[in-house]
Amino acid sequence: MNPNQVAVQEAARFMQEHDRFLVLSHVSPDGDATGSALGVVLMLEQLGKEYVVVNEGETPIKFNFLPRFDRLYNLRKQPLNETFGAVIAVDCADESRMGDVRSLFASGAALLNIDHHPTNDHFGTVNLIRPDAAATAEILFDVAEAAGVSFDEELALCIYTGLLTDTGGFRYSNTSPRVMEIAAQLLGYGVKPGDVAERCLEEITFAHVKVLRRALQTLQLSHQNLVASITVSAADFAEVGAEREDAGGLVNYCRNIEGVEVGVSFVEAEPGVVKVSMRARDRVDVAVIAKQLGGGGHAKAAGCTIKGLLSEVQKKVWTVLDDAVGVKFDE
Missing domain, CATH: 3.90.1640.10 (inorganic pyrophosphatase (n-terminal core))
Structure with missing residues (x-):
């Protein structure tokens, strides 16, 4: 056996x-x-x-x-x-x-x-x-x-x-x-x-559509277009009357962009608490990144929850991604 x-x-x-x-x-x-x-x-x-x-x-x-x-x-x-x-x-x-x-x-x-x-x-x-x-x-x-x-x-x-x-x-x-x-x-x-x-x-909720509309306005490419990210703040949730679950799946819009190796979503369901989700194609093991940030997951799908201001959390994630992708955020 x-x-x-x-x-x-x-x-x-x-x-x-x-x-x-x-x-x-x-x-x-x-x-x-x-x-x-x-x-x-x-x-x-x-x-x-x-x-x-x-x-x-x-x-x-x-x-x-x-x-x-x-x-x-x-x-x-x-x-x-x-x-x-x-x-x-x-x-x-x-x-x-x-x-x-x-x-x-x-x-x-x-x-x-x-x-x-x-x-x-x-x-x-x-x-x-x-x-x-x-x-x-x-x-x-x-x-x-x-x-x-x-x-x-x-x-x-x-x-x-x-x-x-x-x-x-x-x-x-x-x-x-x-x-x-x-x-x-x-x-x-x-x-x-x-x-x-x-x-x-x-099936999706209409609240998800409203969150998606807000989130897509924040979509950005970085790390020589190898990383795409999207952000939803606590204020966004409050203003459109949505719940945390209405932000599910946003990270896939980032990962699915042609040429992108890693997609990242930053979802602040409550002030000062940010859920970070990551999806990868082939070059990067996002489970390793998530573990460094206190989370876990799989090579192509991982995540973590980080306390702090959205801007602080993003900087922390970018720093780890710089090494993983081999390119800095602003290059």
Whole structure:
């Protein structure tokens, strides 16, 4: 049995041996984080376990078609007066990505860490980390089989959503033969791929359009046109009546410009806190850049959150990018 199979078996045993769990994903959850967290919830239900599923903040409403979405606690609005001895964290690239949820851990809590980010710092008691996986949802597919869980339309929908979103609709280079094999099996349980793609990849809010209009006015090329960036300030959000999730995907407009190697978005959802997202083509590993800035991710998709004025955060990012790209910001 290879190390990956051993880790999968350990994860399955973790779910079987404990009775009540805290389930969480990372702050600002995406489709893989949300689909994986709710997939774990469905697995625990089949195993006859109790659980509470939480996130530090809001989960994007576009994922409300997923089963058990209504069970998700937003700790900023729904504080809990309980601590947990068994914790399952999914899709968290490092311990800090769990956010304030850590306050719910009992002393000496056992923690199962399931993730696919190469920057993961193995913060769990049990760690199932597979950087070769396209999504955490891909790993959960194997865990479900090892735990003896039966697949149905609900569980298939959660895992499929994670696969779809983290591969960019099966377009990114992490789309492997294994990913397509799993997706094909999941469709056999009744998942409607067109509906999932519409909700996760196509449909946007009008507030997003208003934020995009503001953001495109800030678009700039730097580093001899190898880097493109876009900025949204807290004032922009307030003036157009938008929320943080309405700024999702802006970084792709930068990365998709012909000749650009790295796209960067600076999103200040609240004053003094800037979410930096980076996307790369081939020459630059943005996971390395993000890690230097206190974040993490993948070689072609990474990010971090930095406290400070927008202008200060931008200078900090440019300094790191100067070395990564081999060209200075103003050259």
